[in-house]
Amino acid sequence: MGSLNEKLDNLQSTLERENARHDDILRHRPGWWHVGKLVLGCAFIARSGHLALQADSVDGYAIAxxxxxxxxxxxxxxxxxxxxxxxxxTSS
Known part of the structure; x- marks a missing residue:
């Protein structure tokens, strides 16, 4: 059985590999994908403002x-x- 430090090191290396893989996938997505995500994010933020203004209880604020x-x-x-x-x- 490994020590706690070895297990934490293995977990950290696994998370770093997954983060690197995720970043690589994002770099290869087309530009329209990122622009669409930006528009969707702005729509979510606007919707949260609307929900917060219309909230009747704490649940509404939590969803907002x-x-x-x-x-x-x-x-x-x-x-x-x-x-x-x-x-x-620009650097290329």
Whole structure:
């Protein structure tokens, strides 16, 4: 049986491999994919604002927060990938 440190190191290396694989997949997606994700993220953020304004209870605010977090993640990931592509294109 391995020690706890060995198990944590194995878990960390597995997570790093998965993150690298995910980043590689995102780099090979077409530009329209990232623009579409950006638009979807903005739509989620707008919907969260609408839900927050219409909320009657804590449940409504929780759903609005969930929509906002998802939209912010979509928008951030798309913008960062498009920015990375633009920097790669200008440096080449």
């Amino acid at each position: 927060l969930l929509f906002f977090a998802g939209g912010a993640f979509f928008a951030y990931e798309s913008v960062s990938m498009l920015r990375e592509r633009r920097c790669d294109a």
